[in-house]
Structures are given as structure tokens and as C-alpha cells.
Amino acid sequence: MSKFYHLDDVPVPYRAVSASSIAMEHAVWDSLEPLPFDGDLGVGLIGCGWVAGLQLDAYRRAGIRVGALCDRHRERAERYRDLYYPQAKVFDDIDEFLAESDVAVVDIATHVDVRPSLVEKALRAGKHVLSQKPFVEDLDVGSRLAALANEVGRVLAVNQNGRWAPHFGAMLALVRSGLIGSVTSADFLVAWPQDLVVEAMPAFATMQDLILYDFGSHWFDVVGLLAPQGELSVWATTGRRAGQVIPAPTQANAVISGDDFMASLTFRAAERFEEVSRYRVVGTDGVVTHTGKHLGGDTVVVSTRSGQACIDISNNWFRHGMTGSMRSILNAITNGTQPSNSPESALRGLSLCFAATGSAETANVQRAGSRRTRSGTEAAVPDLAGESVAHGTPHDDWRSTRF
Numbered sequence: 056m057s058k059f060y061h062l063d064d065v066p067v068p069y070r071a072v073s074a075s076s077i078a079m080e081h082a083v084w085d086s087l088e089p090l091p092f093d094g095d096l097g098v099g100l101i102g103c104g105w106v107a108g109l110q111l112d113a114y115r116r117a118g119i120r121v122g123a124l125c126d127r128h129r130e131r132a133e134r135y136r137d138l139y140y141p142q143a144k145v146f147d148d149i150d151e152f153l154a155e156s157d158v159a160v161v162d163i164a165t166h167v168d169v170r171p172s173l174v175e176k177a178l179r180a181g182k183h184v185l186s187q188k189p190f191v192e193d194l195d196v197g198s199r200l201a202a203l204a205n206e207v208g209r210v211l212a213v214n215q216n217g218r219w220a221p222h223f224g225a226m227l228a229l230v231r232s233g234l235i236g237s238v239t240s241a242d243f244l245v246a247w248p249q250d251l252v253v254e255a256m257p258a259f260a261t262m263q264d265l266i267l268y269d270f271g272s273h274w275f276d277v278v279g280l281l282a283p284q285g286e287l288s289v290w291a292t293t294g295r296r297a298g299q300v301i302p303a304p305t306q307a308n309a310v311i312s313g314d315d316f317m318a319s320l321t322f323r324a325a326e327r328f329e330e331v332s333r334y335r336v337v338g339t340d341g342v343v344t345h346t347g348k349h350l351g352g353d354t355v356v357v358s359t360r361s362g363q364a365c366i367d368i369s370n371n372w373f374r375h376g377m378t379g380s381m382r383s384i385l386n387a388i389t390n391g392t393q394p395s396n397s398p399e400s401a402l403r404g405l406s407l408c409f410a411a412t413g414s415a416e417t418a419n420v421q422r423a424g425s426r427r428t429r430s431g432t433e434a435a436v437p438d439l440a441g442e443s444v445a446h447g448t449p450h451d452d453w454r455s456t457r458f
């Protein structure tokens with residue numbers, strides 16, 4: 056018998072709504088209502104590194120059942136077993152891990168250079184798969200993985216956890232509910248000292264696309280969800296600023312436009328005063344706004360002709376982000392539907408992100424989807440089964456509080 060967990064059983068992303076009318080309050084709560092999920096589906100995780108710790112902590116609090124942990128460094132899997140899931144089985148061999156019958160969903164939290172072949176292997180072993188982001192470094196590899204999941208009849212989803220970070224999650228839910236009508240514009244500003252965070256990590260400190268890709272991919276992902284269907288074009292530029300402590304550019308702007316739609320992203324990643332993150336998402340019938348720190352704040356405000364509502368939110372990006380992403384795939388498996396974090400949806404955001412880095416390099420406007428790989432060169436991964444080559448992907452021993 057399946058056990059269903061409800062909002063009361065998980066740390067809540069949305070704490071209260073104060074609205075100018077009861078009708079408005081109900082409309083907002085109805086938009087935010089989270090879905091229950093099947094807590095009996097067994098999850099196994101590959102890649103017990105830095106981000107996996109955040110995932111397992113969030114899953115444990117939410118009542119998600121993790122029964123197996125795998126890392127090629129066995130002691131890392133043992134450490135997370137001891138910290139989060141004392142009953143979990145530990146593996147350092149992928150084939151033995153995949154043979155574990157209790158694992159219905161494989162959560163893959165390795166770096167992207169080795170991930171596509173692991174995703175393929177898990178799908179072919181009959182598992183459902185949640186892939187960490189960035190999903191792929193080559194859009195065509197991503198499409199082939201999506202097609203493979205359909206072919207073998209398994210659910211593949213991407214851990215685009217930013218979609219469930221409370222300040223983004225509330226806004227996306229309000230938009231999805233139709234409360235603000237059709238989205239016409241979306242403008243985002245983030246100002247914070249990311250250069251200080253990665254100063255001692257050369258792989259990140261020298262990464263040319265640190266801001267538009269390593270950090271900004273979550274913002275492009277959100278814009279990909281807000282933008283109307285159809286062609287999108289992207290213009291972007293990057294630069295340095297006096298006083299920054301890393302070689303990589305820390306300032307970036309991107310403008311995304313489509314039919315009756317325009318979005319802008321402004322990143323200032325070497326700021327020293329007044330850290331801030333803001334957005335203003337405007338629709339034909341209303342607007343959603345937020346001001347907080349770089350990973351979110353305490354309030355989201357929605358205004359429509361019917362009035363205004365303030366949603367009191369948690370500012371814990373990772374806990375709610377990781378839980379939301381996993382709940383989405385568990386729901387899809389239980390209900391036989393596509394997850395909202397489907398590979399296709401993740402590829403839209405990535406295509407915007409790659410177009411932005413291409414635009415910044417060439418000083419030209421780029422059509423989303425025209426640049427197929429992160430580097431702009433031909434496929435980095437020759438085929439799903441082959442050995443992959445990373446585009447400057449940091450080695451797997453990097454530890455940090457980077458994003």
C-alpha cells in the first residue's frame with residue numbers, strides 16, 4: 056500500500072498568505088497547493104559528492120525513501136549512509152547497484168561529463184532517472200536521452216531544483232494557475248559576491264561562463280518556462296569590474312525576446328554591499344514581484360485587478376528545491392504522466408543559456424537552439440555509450456559553498 060505524504064509532513068516552502076480579500080487569498084493558496092507523492096517508491100543515488108549531501112538531507116526531511124547509495128569512492132557513500140539513511144545499502148559498482156531490485160528511481164548526482172552514459176545505463180536497466188543539472192553539455196545528447204526514456208517506457212526528469220526554490224516556486228505556480236494572465240515580460244537582477252565564493256577554486260575562478268552558465272543556468276531555466284512557445288532570440292554580454300578577485304568575467308547581461316515577450320537577466324557577481332536579488336514578472340492580468348538575497352528572500356507579492364497578496368515564503372533554496380524536483384518525478388511515475396521537469400523542458404532553458412554564452416562570445420544576437428553545445432564546438436560526447444570529454448568541468452573533488 057502506498058503511503059502519501061502531505062504538506063504537514065515536509066518543511067513548508069510557503070508559510071502564510073495575507074491578501075486584500077478572502078477570494079484573493081483562496082486563489083493564491085489554490086495555486087500553491089503542493090502535490091502529495093508516493094513515499095514507497097525506492098530511490099537510489101549515484102555520486103555521493105557535495106550536492107548529494109544537500110539532496111539527501113532534503114529527502115530525509117521530506118520522507119523520501121532512499122535505499123541505496125553508490126560512489127566509486129565507497130567511503131563517501133558510507134559517510135552519507137551514516138549521516139542520512141542508516142538502512143541504505145552501499146555500492147561502489149554501478150552494475151551491482153543497478154541490480155538492486157528495491158531501487159525504482161536512480162538519482163544521478165555526478166558531474167555532467169560522466170552523467171549521460173550513466174543515465175543511459177540506468178534507463179536500460181529499467182530504472183526511472185532523476186539527473187542532476189546541468190542535464191547535458193550537448194542539446195542533441197539530451198534529446199537522445201529523452202527519446203531513449205520514451206522507448207524503454209521509463210520516466211526521465213532533470214533536477215532543475217531552482218524551479219522549487221520558494222521564491223521561484225511561488226512565482227511559477229502563480230503563473231501556471233493563470234492568475235496573472237499571459238506573461239509579457241520577466242526581469243531579474245542578482246548582485247552578490249560570487250567571486251569571493253570561488254576565489255580559491257581555480258576551475259571556477261577561471262571559468263569564462265561562470266556567471267551565465269554555472270550560476271545563471273537556473274535563471275535561463277526559469278525564463279524558458281515563462282517564455283511563450285515559439286522562437287526566442289538572445290543577446291548577451293559579459294565583462295569584468297574593478298576590485299573583482301577572480302580572472303573570469305563577473306558582470307553579465309542577457310536579453311531574451313520572443314513573440315510579445317521580453318526578459319532580461321542582470322548578474323553582478325562581485326558586489327560588496329547590499330546583496331540583492333529581484334524579479335518582476337508581468338502578465339496581461341497582473342504582476343509577481345520579489346526582493347531578497349541572491350538565493351531568495353521572505354516574501355513574494357502578486358497584484359491583479361482583484362487585489363494584492365503577500366506570500367510569506369521560506370528562504371531555503373536547496374531544501375525545497377531538491378524535494379520539489381524529486382517529488383515531481385515520483386508523482387509522474389505514480390500517475391503515469393510526464394514530469395514537469397522533463398528533459399524537454401530542461402533543454403529549453405539550456406538552449407537559452409548556450410545562446411547567451413554564444414552571443415557574449417560573438418557580440419551577435421543568437422537564436423535559441425542554434426548553438427547546440429556548451430562550448431559552441433561539435434558534440435563533446437560522441438555517443439551515449441562512449442567515454443565523454445568534459446568542457447573544463449571541475450574534477451570531482453571540488454568542495455565549496457558555490458551554487
Ligand SMILES: NC(=O)c1ccc[n+]([C@@H]2O[C@H](COP(=O)([O-])OP(=O)(O)OC[C@H]3O[C@@H](n4cnc5c(N)ncnc54)[C@H](O)[C@@H]3O)[C@@H](O)[C@H]2O)c1
Nearest residue numbers: 102103104105106126127164165166167187188451452458
Ligand atoms: N544547484 C544545484 O542543483 C547544484 C549545486 C551544485 C552542484 N550541482 C551539480 O551537481 C553535480 C555534482 O556536483 P558536486 O559538486 O556534488 O560534485 P562532487 O565532485 O562533489 O561529487 C561528484 C561525486 O560523483 C562521484 N562519481 C563520479 N563518477 C562516478 C561514477 N561513474 N560512479 C559513481 N560515482 C561517481 C564522485 O566520486 C564524487 O563523489 C554537477 O553537475 C554540478 O553542476 C548542482
